[in-house]
Amino acid sequence: MKEDSDDTMRKRRISLVDGRYLIFYTFDREDASSEANVGEQPPAPERLPQREENSRV
Amino acid sequence: MSELRWNPLLGEWVATAAQRQDRTFLPPEDFCPLCPTETGGFPTEVPESDYDIVVFENRFPSLRSNPEIPAVEATDLYPVRPAQGVCEVIVYSPNHNSSLARESVEQIYKLVRVWTDRFRELGSLDFVDYVFIFENKGEQIGVTLHHPHGQIYAYPFIPPRIERELEQATEHRCRTGRCLFCDVIVEERRERRRIVAENNSFIAIVPFFSRWPYETHIYSTRHFQSLTDMSSGEQKDLAAVLKVVLAAFDKLFNISFPYMMCMHQRPVDDGSYDHYHFHIEFYPPLRTANKLKYLAGSETGAGMFINDTLPEEKAAELRSHVEPVAWVEAKNG
Numbered sequence: 539m540k541e542d543s544d545d546t547m548r549k550r551r552i553s554l555v556d557g558r559y560l561i562f563y564t565f566d567r568e569d570a571s572s573e574a575n576v577g578e579q580p581p582a583p584e585r586l587p588q589r590e591e592n593s594r595v
Numbered sequence: 596m597s598e599l600r601w602n603p604l605l606g607e608w609v610a611t612a613a614q615r616q617d618r619t620f621l622p623p624e625d626f627c628p629l630c631p632t633e634t635g636g637f638p639t640e641v642p643e644s645d646y647d648i649v650v651f652e653n654r655f656p657s658l659r660s661n662p663e664i665p666a667v668e669a670t671d672l673y674p675v676r677p678a679q680g681v682c683e684v685i686v687y688s689p690n691h692n693s694s695l696a697r698e699s700v701e702q703i704y705k706l707v708r709v710w711t712d713r714f715r716e717l718g719s720l721d722f723v724d725y726v727f728i729f730e731n732k733g734e735q736i737g738v739t740l741h742h743p744h745g746q747i748y749a750y751p752f753i754p755p756r757i758e759r760e761l762e763q764a765t766e767h768r769c770r771t772g773r774c775l776f777c778d779v780i781v782e783e784r785r786e787r788r789r790i791v792a793e794n795n796s797f798i799a800i801v802p803f804f805s806r807w808p809y810e811t812h813i814y815s816t817r818h819f820q821s822l823t824d825m826s827s828g829e830q831k832d833l834a835a836v837l838k839v840v841l842a843a844f845d846k847l848f849n850i851s852f853p854y855m856m857c858m859h860q861r862p863v864d865d866g867s868y869d870h871y872h873f874h875i876e877f878y879p880p881l882r883t884a885n886k887l888k889y890l891a892g893s894e895t896g897a898g899m900f901i902n903d904t905l906p907e908e909k910a911a912e913l914r915s916h917v918e919p920v921a922w923v924e925a926k927n928g
Contacts, residue, residue: 547708552642560641560651563709 597657598665599751601674607755610678612657621739629686629742641686648709649686650747656682658748660720679722681749685709686742694743694851695730696841700920704834710858711822711830717749718823718863725750725757725862733853735880735887745856753862760859761871768870774818776872789910792839792917796832799840801910806900807888809847809879809909811840820861820871835920840877846916848884855880 546566554560599608622628628640641649658680669675687706688698695703710728717726730745731738753761767775783789783800791799791811799813813836815829825833844852855878861868882888882903893899 547705547712549712554640554642554651556654558652558654560649562643562646563648563650563705563712565647565705565708 596663596666597659597678598663598667599676599678600667603672605755608676608752610657612655612678614655621734621741624691624741627691627740627742629684629740629744630691631689640684646686646689648688648705650683650709650713651686653682653684653746658682658750660722676751679751681717681720681723681747683713683717683747683749684744685713685747686744688743691742694732694841694845695745695837696845696851698743698838700834700838700922703837704831707822707830707834707837711825713747714822714860714863717747720749722751723749724864725753726860727754727757728858728860730854730856732856733851733880735853736855753864757859757862761862761868764870764872774870774872776814776874777818780814780816788907791843791910791913792836794832794836796829797836799836801906801913803906805902805906805909806894807878807880808882808902808904809844809877809913810906811844811877811879811913813837813840813875813877815873819873820868821873822858822860824873835922837875838920839917840913842918843913843916844877844879847912848881850884853880854878 548564548566550562550564552560552562597610597612597614599610601607602609624630626637630639630641631644631646632639632642633644640651640654658678660679660681662677662679665675665677667675685706687693687695688702695706698706714726714728717723727748727750728745729748764775767773767778771778779802780798783798783802786803789800789803791801793799793816796816797813798816799811801810802812813833815825815833817829819825841852844854857876857878859874859876861871861873880887888903893901
């Protein structure tokens with residue numbers, strides 16, 4: 539059985555010998571350029587003050 | 596045998612699944628059931644010699660779409676119901692020695708799309724009220740297979756942690772008119788010290804109220820409720836922020852960092868959940884390179900966590916290991 543979920547992802551569903559299903563997902567190549575720009579770090583904060591509570595055992 | 600037994604003390608369901616005692620436990624690499632089946636080799640769960648991402652029904656499920664009749668009789672005090680639901684395994688890669696942190700951001704983007712498809716498909720089943728996507732990673736968490744994989748449980752009810760978050764979100768919405776999670780993002784951006792990484796669509800923080808030393812939450816910065824609400828750009832941004840956080844985890848102690856990864860989305864029953872907000876929570880069990888945070892008396896018996904660390908310091912540690920993500924396929928066209 540074949541089902542399409544989105545433009546570049548393909549699903550192929552099979553039955554295993556014990557009746558369970560297994561689905562292979564495959565992907566067409568696409569331009570991965572995106573709005574994604576992860577890795578940006580926030581400005582380094584000031585050093586945290588030491589707190590007595592932190593020495594709790 | 597498997598069934599759901601009601602705990603009247605806490606008002607929640609417990610699944611008994613005695614057959615899971617016999618599941619495969621830390622097999623040698625040559626007999627990994629999640630690797631591709633090589634020609635003439637040991638037949639694994641995946642009957643082909645290569646794959647990209649595969650999903651299959653768990654061989655040792657605690658919930659089944661066609662469950663057995665409960666082996667015990669219900670009483671007024673102790674309701675019992677069939678353990679109906681779905682338990683899936685999702686294998687991230689054919690590479691046995693990989694991990695989600697080591698996979699490319701392109702592969703993680705593929706995984707996000709598979710998660711989205713599974714949420715949509717399992718969420719459409721009439722006996723499913725909640726689709727829970729999660730990963731247990733590392734022997735410290737109790738994994739029985741090292742091959743990189745996660746799991747999906749499709750429950751016939753809304754699980755208690757999600758119920759409680761929904762109640763808190765409802766109370767906050769009634770009191771302020773605003774989304775609780777959006778307000779957490781505002782507060783964390785104002786304070787800034789607990790932010791680990793941020794991109795156009797997601798923010799990763801060690802929250803003010805962390806219960807685990809390196810607990811990290813990833814929130815969508817736009818208010819939406821589930822994977823199926825995302826644009827493709829947001830799916831890519833989710834892949835990228837996951838890559839950043841997971842890589843930072845591994846660099847902390849130069850080990851493959853153990854964690855529980857739990858995706859919190861809206862229920863899939865017919866309720867209205869506009870006040871809820873998509874996010875992912877990581878609970879790493881390590882408090883140092885070789886010391887575990889145990890769930891002991893206070894945490895397990897009373898439900899009050901004691902965090903021996905400051906979230907502000909742990910966020911700074913993680914932030915020092917954040918590196919930009921490279922999209923290889925974008926560069927190569």
